[in-house]
Amino acid sequence: MTRLPGQPLTGKLTAAQLTGLESALRQMWAVPARQLPPRRYSRAEAYALGEAWFAQAVRPPGIAGQAVDAVRAFLREPPLPESGEAICGHSDPNLANYLWDGERVRIVDFEDAGRSDVAYELATLIEHLSARDTDWTGFVARCDVDAQSLRHGRILVGMLWLNLLLPGNKAHQRNPPGTLEAQARRLLDLIAG
Template identity: 35%
Template sequence: MGDHEIELRHDVVIKRYGSTDHDRPQREWRALELLDEYAPGLAPVPVRAELDADPPTVVMSRLGGAAVRGPISGHLADALAETVTRVQQAIPRPVLEQVPARAGHPIELLRQVRAWSATVSPDRNPAVTDALAQAASWVGQPRLEELLAQPGTPVFGTGDGNLANYLWDGTDLRVVDFEYSGRSDRAFELAEVIEHISVWRADPAGLTGVLERLELTAEEAGRLTECRRLLALYWLLRTRGKPQRAQAKRMLALL
């Protein structure tokens, strides 16, 4: 089955989980219930859950639309900026404080990419080698751990920036896939979306238009820069071939 199996019916989607690490089924069901209560219409409606079944199963309403593709500008950029903001800010603070932290904390990611950077071999492409070297120097700075350990502006995070999780029908933009969701911070969640490799494959301009539509405090903007570098390095270390050369340019630009 892999991580999960999706069954599409005319009115519902049935999701069966092959892996329950990070409490994926529970996270998804919790997110669907919370968003249905505080931001109805933004995500699938929760229908039923069999969290103790084998495999665990979540049934939700089926949404229309198709996965977002580039270029991301105009009405689509407006909708994406609004949707990202809405999903992050929909849940009232007292309720959000009771939600478990999302799977994958910035510090965990920092330690992971530090370990990967320490073992990576030089690439035959000079740009990739340069990007890896500069990134290794940046990610090794002790101040990063202190900075990323700060809590940041609390928001609800989807935990996955894949552009395929945003469904656009030309009018409305809605969100699916909450397996890693939970309480997070705004800068890290924005970086997760902005620097996801699916974004840059869809549009060479990335989410520049979306970012221009977001209002950030000075603290959020500074934290976002470092979180974007962290996520960009993660993808640089995960990709190979032509995508890695493109990601190297992204890394150097951010540095």
């Protein structure tokens, strides 16, 4: 970035980077959020989009098709409401949107930000394709979120990623071969609980 110090986070995050990220996120989450509009792809929006997208999706063969079937079954259950206190959510946790200067993290790219909850924000971060190299277990434990709400959020976000990676959709061609199948396996594991 030319105006903010730091380099985009990438790959497996170090303990210092995770601490810096936690500090930056907690500052953002402390912003009064009750009056904010919902963030892009909120729980409710993700659920509604999933219903629409997977009702029309062509079932691919193999494990991706199994994941599509599992998503369709998941969407027959009622959605969970937002959980916990309303916070200002980022909504775009591509690690490139977190700038690390060696001491602290600065967050950029707020056009999708809005009202959310901590569990859903963590779910969005953990399930982002750019964040897959990091073990988030300790990070999540420091945030004291409801496990069911986190898992449900991860399934919703994982479902959105699965849709984007299906043949003919925008992320299919720009990701390496095998990404769709890896996402399908990950999502099936999440749904299985």
